[in-house]
Amino acid sequence: MSTGIQESETEADTEEQDTAAEESAAQRQRMETKRQRAAERDLQEKAEEELDDSENAVELKVFRYDPEVEGKEEPRFDTFHVPFFKGMTVLDALIYARDHFDSSLTFRHSCRQAICGSDALFINGRQRLGCKTQMVDLDWPVRIEPLPHQDVVKDLVVDMEHFYDQMESVEPYFDPEETPKKSDLEEQRQDRENREKIKMSTRCIWCGACMSSCNIAAGDNEYLGPAAINKAYRFAMDEREGENMKQHRLNIIEQEHGVWRCQTQFSCTEVCPKDIPLTEHIQELKREAVKNNLKFW
């Protein structure tokens, strides 16, 4: 549904017939529907007023697709005009559009502060977090699409299953066999330098922006992808990781569809909302793997 400002029909609300002592169920329902419609009308009217009041309105072009609803199976772009306020993010605008104009507009969001990783979107041709992207930093109108290279389930929602599978395939945990016994020490310490080394790699929020931006991941479905390799880096470079597990992990990432597929296009590094130097980490793992191999010669 487009934003167009809808003519508000003035419906007479005075039909209520209090004369009848027993209100039929049907009528109660009718009243309920009417109240709802009135509430929606109020919201829309309010939106119109806000649009008129605000100095600026942002134009959003939002990708829409719903395989379950007749007439919406064909992907299309809907336009929404949303009143702009200072500090407005793309996510704010989407929420406004959903709440005021079209409640069927679907997108994921949760924390709204760039930590849950739910709202990675393709905004003006780039993977960004909706909640971390300021409207003022974009060219208007703003084009919002679901992440490329992932199947679209509905509107802006993509299927993340494959991404999660890749993340888990690097076995992102220490081997409990190799961690010190509880009796030996109360906690397992990591020195500051090592913590500093893996610091950035721990910041991944599993938003999938990197994987979506990667040209190679797009063509090769088996490629682990930047996020999963970064996850492997986070453990492989951690001094607390046991020797056996590290060898095992290197074996995982240096298979044909592991680190060697990275072509250093830096797309992932550029889109990462947490500024993780993904390419750098992948390159370091490549060198680590080569060194590891040369040791046996």
Place this chain on the structure above:
Amino acid sequence: MSQSYDRGTVEDFGRWKEFSAGMWAWIFHKFTGWVLVGYLFTHIAVLSTATQGATTYTQTIRGLEALAIVRVLEVGLLAVAVFHILNGVRLLFVDLGVGLEAQDKSFYASLVLSGAIVVASVPTFVSGAF
């Protein structure tokens, strides 16, 4: 997911305006690589005339070099080789983890430098053919 909509790969090339420096570097490196490996096979084929005797070899090469189109293609080959070398140096540094922050600038630098070297070489390459 049977009910999902796959937008296919059309977007990849349709969105070329949104490509970043690193992507362009990759595309050019790959393209120049294909050209160079193609040329390698052709080159050996042409030089193989040496097995047919000295005169055939000399005449073949001189005959080819007399064609203006061959000279122009050679300038193209130079451009391709110089870019592949310079961007290759850039990629080796990237592999060593050196200067990753400047990877876009080093790509532009290799482009500009390739252009300059090619322009400077044009006179030598086409002399006598036109």
Place this chain on the structure above:
Amino acid sequence: MAEHYSSFNRGNTRWFLQRITAVFLIGVLAFHFMLLHFVNHAAEITFLGTQARMSQVGYFGTMIAFLVTATFHGVNGVYNALINQGLEGTQKQAVKWVLVVASLVLVAQGSRTALYMAGIIA
């Protein structure tokens, strides 16, 4: 993902060799271009000139090394590009062997030509 390992990992070795050959090729390709376009003009090449160059052991050896490394670097690059496109299974095996055979033919023919050029066989 991790079904089978081998201590001699192919992807690893190919990646490493691609870099090593690159370093060598940067120098030799630049030298080759300089020598045959600036020092000697390509249009003035004669069999005698070629023979004079190829008779020097160092030059001959460099050219053979140039041929072998360039073939590896180029063909391996093509193979990588195809894997990046998602080539797999039987197709991948077929492509691999076609490329291996093509490389061998190229190196063999190139070496044969080099021997003719050096005047070792005539």
